[in-house]
Amino acid sequence: xxxxxxxxxxxxxxxxxxxxxxxxxxxxxxxxxxxxxxxxxxxxxxxxxxxxxxxxxxxxxxxxxxxxxxxxxxxxxxxxxxxxxxxxxxxxxxxxxxxxxxxxxxxxxxxxxxxxxxxxxxxxxxxxxxxxxxxxxxxxxxxxxxxxxxxxxxxxxxxxxxxxxxxxxxxxxxxxxxxxxxxxxxxxxxxxxxxxxxxxxxxxxxxxxxxxxxxxxxxxxxxxxxxxxxxxxxxxxxxxxxxxxxxxxxxxxxxxxxxxxxxxxxxxxxxxxxxxxxxxxxxxxxxxxxxxxxxxxxxxxxxxxxxxxxxxxxxxxxxxxxxxxxxxxxxxxxxx
Numbered sequence: 001x002x003x004x005x006x007x008x009x010x011x012x013x014x015x016x017x018x019x020x021x022x023x024x025x026x027x028x029x030x031x032x033x034x035x036x037x038x039x040x041x042x043x044x045x046x047x048x049x050x051x052x053x054x055x056x057x058x059x060x061x062x063x064x065x066x067x068x069x070x071x072x073x074x075x076x077x078x079x080x081x082x083x084x085x086x087x088x089x090x091x092x093x094x095x096x097x098x099x100x101x102x103x104x105x106x107x108x109x110x111x112x113x114x115x116x117x118x119x120x121x122x123x124x125x126x127x128x129x130x131x132x133x134x135x136x137x138x139x140x141x142x143x144x145x146x147x148x149x150x151x152x153x154x155x156x157x158x159x160x161x162x163x164x165x166x167x168x169x170x171x172x173x174x175x176x177x178x179x180x181x182x183x184x185x186x187x188x189x190x191x192x193x194x195x196x197x198x199x200x201x202x203x204x205x206x207x208x209x210x211x212x213x214x215x216x217x218x219x220x221x222x223x224x225x226x227x228x229x230x231x232x233x234x235x236x237x238x239x240x241x242x243x244x245x246x247x248x249x250x251x252x253x254x255x256x257x258x259x260x261x262x263x264x265x266x267x268x269x270x271x272x273x274x275x276x277x278x279x280x281x282x283x284x285x286x287x288x289x290x291x292x293x294x295x296x297x298x299x300x301x302x303x304x305x306x307x308x309x310x311x312x313x314x315x316x317x318x319x320x321x322x323x324x325x326x327x328x329x330x331x332x333x334x335x336x
Contacts, residue, residue, distance in 0.1 A: 004124065006043070009120025010040050011114070012034055012037060013034040013038070013113060014031045015031065016277055017032050017225070018244055019153075019218055021251075021278070026168050028222045029151070029153050029166050030174065030229075031164050031166060032314070033161060036310065039098065039102055040117060042097040044094070045094060054093065075141075079142040082138055082141050083122050083138055087128050098117075102114075103186060104190070106190070107278050111146040112142075112150075132159075135159065136152065149197065156171050163176065177230050177233075178237075181311060184283050184285050185261050185298075186307045186308040187255070187282060187283065187284065188305065189258075189280075189282065192278065192280065196278035197278065218244070224236075225237055225240040228240060241274045248274070249275075253275065261284040262275070268296055269293075270287055271290075273287070294311060298311070
C-alpha cells in the first residue's frame, strides 16, 4: 500500500431548508450545500509512537481556539480508530491540521464536514479507495459523539454538490426547476443541536400528540416544497420556508435574534425565510424573491444583527432532470 507524506480531504457546509428535527424521527428533510463555505484537512503520520490523534492546527474560525479542539477530539479519535480497524492500516500517531471556515455551533454542519474531510484526508494519506457508504458510516461515528442521535442528513449534505432530499438514510438528488438564490445569515448566537434535540424529545415524551402534529406538518411542508422546487414556483417555495419557521418557532426553537433576521428578510421582499438547523440560535436561511435584490437583502440582514452572511444557489438551471436516488441506504435505529 502506497502512502504519502500528507493526505488532503475537503468538505463544505450545508443549510437545512426543510425538515430539521423531524428528520431525526424518520421524516424527510431537504438540505442545500454551501460549497463556498468549506473545510480542508491535512493528515500527517506523526513521528510519535503513542498512537494518539493530535489537532496540530485549527484555523479559519476564531471560535476554534482553543475549546473547539477539545470538542472535536473525542469524535475524531473514534472516527480515526474506526478507520484503522476498517482498513486494517497499522500506523502510529496522526497529526491533523484543520482549516475550517464553517462557524461552529451554527447548524451549518461543521462537525460533519470536519469529520468527512478527515476521512477523505486519511484515505488520501494511505491511498485507500473509499465509497459513499464507507464515508457515511465513519462520519456517523463522529457525529454520534457530537450530537447523540444524528439523522445522517449533515453527513450526506456536507459532501453533496447539489440539494438533496433525505429520509431515514435514503438519499435523492432533487429535481430543480428554478435557479433559486438563498442567503444564509448567522445570528451570532452559538447553538447546540444536541441540546435542542434533547429538549424537543422531552417535549414530545410529555406530549405525544404534539409530536404527531409536528411530524405530520413538517412532512407536508417538505413534500410541498420539493414539488415547488421541481416546478420552479419561487413564491410558493418561499411560503413553505416561512411556514416551516413558524412550525419550529411554535416549539420554542427560535430566538429573538433569529426571529429578527427572519422578519428583516421578509421586509426586504424575500419570498420566505426560516431558522436553519437545530435552532436555539444559529442561522437563518432566506429565499431571495424575484423582486428582491441580493445585496439589499444581505445589507438589511447585517443591519438586523447578522454577524455574517453567505449566498448559495440551487446550483442547477431550470429543467434539471428527474431526481436520482442514491444506491445506498444508511441503517439506523430511530426512537419513535
